[in-house]
Amino acid sequence: MVDRPHPRPTDAELAILRVLWQRGPSTVRDVHEELNRDGATGYTTILKLLQIMTEKGHVVRDETERAHVYEARYSEQKTQRQLLGDLADRAFGGSAAKLVMQALSGRKATAEELSAIREFLDRLEGDAR
Amino acid sequence: MVDRPHPRPTDAELAILRVLWQRGPSTVRDVHEELNRDGATGYTTILKLLQIMTEKGHVVRDETERAHVYEARYSEQKTQRQLLGDLADRAFGGSAAKLVMQALSGRKATAEELSAIREFLDRLEGDAR
DNA sequence: TTGACTTTACGAAGAACTTCGTATAGCGTC
DNA sequence: GACGCTATACGAAGTTCTTCGTAAAGTCAA
Numbered sequence: 001m002v003d004r005p006h007p008r009p010t011d012a013e014l015a016i017l018r019v020l021w022q023r024g025p026s027t028v029r030d031v032h033e034e035l036n037r038d039g040a041t042g043y044t045t046i047l048k049l050l051q052i053m054t055e056k057g058h059v060v061r062d063e064t065e066r067a068h069v070y071e072a073r074y075s076e077q078k079t080q081r082q083l084l085g086d087l088a089d090r091a092f093g094g095s096a097a098k099l100v101m102q103a104l105s106g107r108k109a110t111a112e113e114l115s116a117i118r119e120f121l122d123r124l125e126g127d128a129r
Numbered sequence: 130m131v132d133r134p135h136p137r138p139t140d141a142e143l144a145i146l147r148v149l150w151q152r153g154p155s156t157v158r159d160v161h162e163e164l165n166r167d168g169a170t171g172y173t174t175i176l177k178l179l180q181i182m183t184e185k186g187h188v189v190r191d192e193t194e195r196a197h198v199y200e201a202r203y204s205e206q207k208t209q210r211q212l213l214g215d216l217a218d219r220a221f222g223g224s225a226a227k228l229v230m231q232a233l234s235g236r237k238a239t240a241e242e243l244s245a246i247r248e249f250l251d252r253l254e255g256d257a258r
Numbered sequence: 259t260t261g262a263c264t265t266t267a268c269g270a271a272g273a274a275c276t277t278c279g280t281a282t283a284g285c286g287t288c
Numbered sequence: 289g290a291c292g293c294t295a296t297a298c299g300a301a302g303t304t305c306t307t308c309g310t311a312a313a314g315t316c317a318a
Contacts, residue, residue, distance in 0.1 A: 007274095010274085010275065010276085011219060011275090011276095012275075012276065012277095013275095014219050014220060015219075018220075018222075027295090028295080028296085029294085029295085041276095041277085042277070042278055042279095043278095043295095044277085044278060044279080044280095044296090044297095045276070045277050045278065047295085047296070047297085048276080048277080048278085048297095048298095049275095049276080049277095051296085051297080052275090066284060066285075066294085066295065066296090067294080067295060067296090068295085068296075077231065079220070080220055080221065080228075080231045080235075081231055081232075081234070081235035083216060083220055084216070084228070084231060084232045084235055085235060087212060087213070087216055088232070090140060090143050090144075091143060091147075091208070091209055091212055092209065093147075095242075096232050096233070096235065096238055096242075097238050097239075097242035097243075097245060097246060099209075099213070099232055100229050100232050100233060100238075100246055101245070101246060101249050102206065102209045102210055102213060103210075103213045103217070103225050103228055103229050103232070104225070104229060104246075104249060104250070104253060105210070105249075105253075106209075106210035106213055106214060106225065109225055109226050109229075109253075110226075111254075113224075113225075113226035114226075114250060114253060114254055116226060116230070117226060117229055117230060117233075117250065118247075118250055120230050120233060120234075121233070121243060121246065121247055121250075124233060124234075124238075124243065125240075125243055139304085139305065139306085140305090140306095141305075141306065141307095142305095156265090157265080157266085158264085158265085170306095170307085171307070171308055171309095172265095172308095173266090173267095173307085173308055173309075173310095174306070174307050174308065176265085176266070176267090177267095177268095177306085177307080177308080178305095178306080178307095180266085180267080181305090195264085195265065195266090195314060195315070196264080196265065196266090197265085197266075
């Protein structure tokens with residue numbers, strides 16, 4: 001069971017991961033304070049989730065200090081790509097292109113975003129050439 | 130509980146929806162035969178899922194015939210857009226543009242796909258102008 | 259009408275998710 | 289050392305998801 005791909009993070013797990021990506025390595029307290037701005041989630045709930053995420057391999061835990069420090073195991077980009085690949089398989093027949101076009105038509109993007117995407121396309125095709 | 134937005138379909142539900150989108154209105158038997166090509170899923174499992182999906186509003190049921198006929202309530206595109214918006218919110222800070230670029234970098238797209246996307250961009254910017 | 263077959267209905271079981279209460283242990287201070 | 293604060297650990301409860309067994313009802317043909 002070496003490096004089996006981890007199950008995709010659940011909603012609550014993803015919310016925690018977002019905090020970890022933003023803040024870097026954090027304690028339970030850190031995460032809890034961050035997430036408690038809006039919806040109320042108990043301290044021990046965060047703790048439990050982080051324990052489970054440690055088991056699943058979503059985060060790594062540093063136990064040298066009394067307050068354990070948790071860190072996301074995979075980068076935000078890597079996780080995002082995993083989630084997208086997953087969604088492409090489940091809902092788009094595996095086609096990233098279909099996914100992209102649907103995403104573009106679904107949400108309004110600003111002109112800046114559109115040109116950023118265009119530049120991105122340029123770079124992609126440049127590499128392919 | 131009028132027309133509350135439906136929860137996003139689960140994995141098993143999405144698999145069934147894909148069959149319904151592809152085949153059009155179908156009976157439990159139809160769906161079961163389609164899904165049983167690869168993984169084995171029991172007949173009553175599909176039935177139960179379709180019953181739940183009816184409650185949730187993912188499908189509508191026509192009971193005029195003995196074998197009830199199920200139909201996806203929302204189009205493939207609409208559901209895809211909902212799923213993408215959901216993922217954008219949960220993992221991309223609500224930015225469709227970031228999602229698109231990550232999707233493009235994660236999976237290789239063919240040259241045809243890339244130019245299709247480029248045309249799509251052209252049309253989008255044309256509309257915006 | 260009886261029997262074989264098909265279909266839906268019901269309920270239950272096991273897993274995963276999310277939440278939290280309570281117990282326990284570490285650590286600093288008086 | 290005792291007290292209070294903070295942290296982790298444990299376990300349990302309630303919900304959802306997925307699966308399927310079994311019962312009940314409809315349908316057709318012999």
